[in-house]
Amino acid sequence: MGLGISLISFLLVLAVGWIAGIVPFLKVFFMAYVPYVALAVFVIGLIIRILRWGRSPVPFRITTTCGQEKSLPWIRQNKLDNPSSALGTLGRMLLEILFFRSLFRNTRAEFKDDRLVYSVDKWLWFFSLAFHWSFLIIFLRHFRFFTEPIPSFVGFLQNIDGFFQVGLPIIYITDVLILSGLTFLFLRRIFNSKVRIISLPSDYFPLLLILGIATTGVLLRYFFKTDLVAVKEFTVSVLSFQAVSQELINKLSPLFAIHFFFVCTLLIYFPLSKLVHLGGVFLSPTRNLANNNRMKRHINPWNYDVPVHTYEEYEEEFRDKMIAAGIPVEKED
Amino acid sequence: MKLYDGWKITIGLIIFTGFFTLPIWLNLTSAESKVKPKLVYPEDAKECVEAKDYMNHFHMDLLNRWRDSVVRMNVRYVVRNGNILTHNGNKLEMSLTLTCLKCHSNKKNFCDQCHNYLDVKPYCWDCHIEPKGGSR
Numbered sequence: 001m002g003l004g005i006s007l008i009s010f011l012l013v014l015a016v017g018w019i020a021g022i023v024p025f026l027k028v029f030f031m032a033y034v035p036y037v038a039l040a041v042f043v044i045g046l047i048i049r050i051l052r053w054g055r056s057p058v059p060f061r062i063t064t065t066c067g068q069e070k071s072l073p074w075i076r077q078n079k080l081d082n083p084s085s086a087l088g089t090l091g092r093m094l095l096e097i098l099f100f101r102s103l104f105r106n107t108r109a110e111f112k113d114d115r116l117v118y119s120v121d122k123w124l125w126f127f128s129l130a131f132h133w134s135f136l137i138i139f140l141r142h143f144r145f146f147t148e149p150i151p152s153f154v155g156f157l158q159n160i161d162g163f164f165q166v167g168l169p170i171i172y173i174t175d176v177l178i179l180s181g182l183t184f185l186f187l188r189r190i191f192n193s194k195v196r197i198i199s200l201p202s203d204y205f206p207l208l209l210i211l212g213i214a215t216t217g218v219l220l221r222y223f224f225k226t227d228l229v230a231v232k233e234f235t236v237s238v239l240s241f242q243a244v245s246q247e248l249i250n251k252l253s254p255l256f257a258i259h260f261f262f263v264c265t266l267l268i269y270f271p272l273s274k275l276v277h278l279g280g281v282f283l284s285p286t287r288n289l290a291n292n293n294r295m296k297r298h299i300n301p302w303n304y305d306v307p308v309h310t311y312e313e314y315e316e317e318f319r320d321k322m323i324a325a326g327i328p329v330e331k332e333d
Numbered sequence: 334m335k336l337y338d339g340w341k342i343t344i345g346l347i348i349f350t351g352f353f354t355l356p357i358w359l360n361l362t363s364a365e366s367k368v369k370p371k372l373v374y375p376e377d378a379k380e381c382v383e384a385k386d387y388m389n390h391f392h393m394d395l396l397n398r399w400r401d402s403v404v405r406m407n408v409r410y411v412v413r414n415g416n417i418l419t420h421n422g423n424k425l426e427m428s429l430t431l432t433c434l435k436c437h438s439n440k441k442n443f444c445d446q447c448h449n450y451l452d453v454k455p456y457c458w459d460c461h462i463e464p465k466g467g468s469r
Contacts, residue, residue, distance in 0.1 A: 043353060047346055054342045055335065144452040146356035148365050154452050165456070168397040225390035228451055229370055240360035242367075282345060301337070 003190065006204035010212065013265050014258065021257030024250070030261055031234070031252065032244045038267035045271025050279045057301035061289045066105065069291050082291050089290045096287050100129055109194075124188065131181030134174035135210070137161060138217075141172075145228075145235045167222075175218055182211045202273055209266055216259035226253040370446035375436040382411075382420055382432065393455070399427035429461055440464045 020030035063069070067078025083089045095101040108121035137157055144154045162170035186207045189199045220226055230251035237244045252260075270276065282288065315322070315329055322329050336342060351358075381388050383395065402408045411418045411425040418425040426432050437443045440463060448455065 039354075043350055046349070050342060050346060051336065054337055054339065057335075057337055143356065147359040147363070148368060148450070149363060150452045151359070155454065158452065158454070168393045227389070229447055232451060233369060236360055239356045241357075279345075279349065283342075 002199055002201045003204050005201040006208055009201070009205055010208040013209065013262065014212065017258035017261030017265075018254060020261055021252075021254030024246075027249055027252075027257060028244075028246065030264075031249050031257065032238070034261070034264050035238050038264035042267040042270050046276060046279055049271050049276045050283070053280065053283050058285050058289065059300040059302070060298050061291055061293045062286045063291050063293060064286045065291055070295075084290050084292045084295065086290060089288060093282070093288055096284070097281055100125055100132075102287075103128060123184070127181040127184040130177040131185065134178035134181065137174045138172075138178060138214075141174075145232050146239055148232070148236055169221055171222075175214070175221075178214050179211075179218065182207060182214060186211065206266075206269065206273060206275055209262060209269065213259065213262045213266065216255060216262060220253075220255055220259060224253070224255050226256045227251050231256060370450045371442075372446050373439060373442035375438070378421060378436040381436075382425060396429060396433075396457070399429070403427050429457060434464055438464055 017030075020026045065078075065082040067081030068075060069082045070077045070084040077084070079085075079088045080091050080095060083092055092101070103125040104122070106121050106124050107118045109116060109118050111117070141154060141157050141161065144150050144158075158172075161172040161174050163173065164171070186204070189195050189203060189207070230248060234244060234248055234252060236242075237248070266275075270278075315331065319329055319331075323332070383391075388395075409426055409428070411427060420432070434440075444455075447453070
């Protein structure tokens, strides 16, 4: 069910991109104006989402940690999985953000001979790491179309990415990895019944959309080529707020229009969906708080002022009566 | 509006916005962002070995096939239907130096124009001697 809705939505986006690529006046609109809307929605939307998270108080340290906490001196602390200092927490966050530490703990549960068996399963970790890193590197490599002069890291990334020098244009390792990663993540949601039952349209759709971006990108690079000089003139114009001429837009192929519209759709969809985990991962309370519950007092931020009557005040008030009744008091006078 | 860990979140958001809009800042601050490639085509030769559109998109593919054919199969001339093709009166030899560079002799005004603009670093010149501009 969720898959059907996602497929239809994806095909709709594809159709809009394709129509935008072949109908001249729509093409101008989609190429010259939509990217600004997309960029604004993406940046402002993401900021709003993060600020909304920032406004929620975290009442106490959530100690769902995965190692020995700081304890007696002769018990060895697991400083990365259960940090008690800011530095250790930084290390845990880096492991989480750069290497998906939590996902590395993924296990598979299945019935074998009527017994529930858990086993190690690293495939999800491997393919999602491959996909995310490839996506980042591909985005950074695209800086060759975004700016003039081109930043030097682009050449460096291209050299490493095309290390094997297979084919011409050289096949990039990240192109292969992103497609295999996305395919794995997508097929996992379809063929793993335990995952399929909890999958929603918002799980399938972003996978299909990014798969669409990667596929059209690969097609543009290796098979149905477009005028790259025109593409760069176009993107640089858009990214420096210069007017884009009709003549230039006419040089861009329909396939490029589809690729471009997919990216705009992703940018708009991003802050409205689960994809904000790009920013949200930094705010994971189980990862970014040091486990120092027993060393520091953490006051619940939504505590209001309670009028308290301390024991000292109580004794002061009833001291005579307590002494008379033979109840021990702390201060006799 | 109370923002918990406000300064950390603010710094993070500034880094994110700055990084994501980096291409815009780079383009707005550089004078080169309006420079476009200008190809100088040879004046004496009229036509290339293939159509202009094909050469535009697939010249690297053609060169790669030529390389494989010459270096790995020792087939040096383009043969179609059993006959060696001719180009500008000569037998069409699969050679970067003897065929392509004969007309496109100025690397700086031809190859480099688009390659530099798009950060393409072909490894032709790992083996071939780079033509040092000017006409021969």
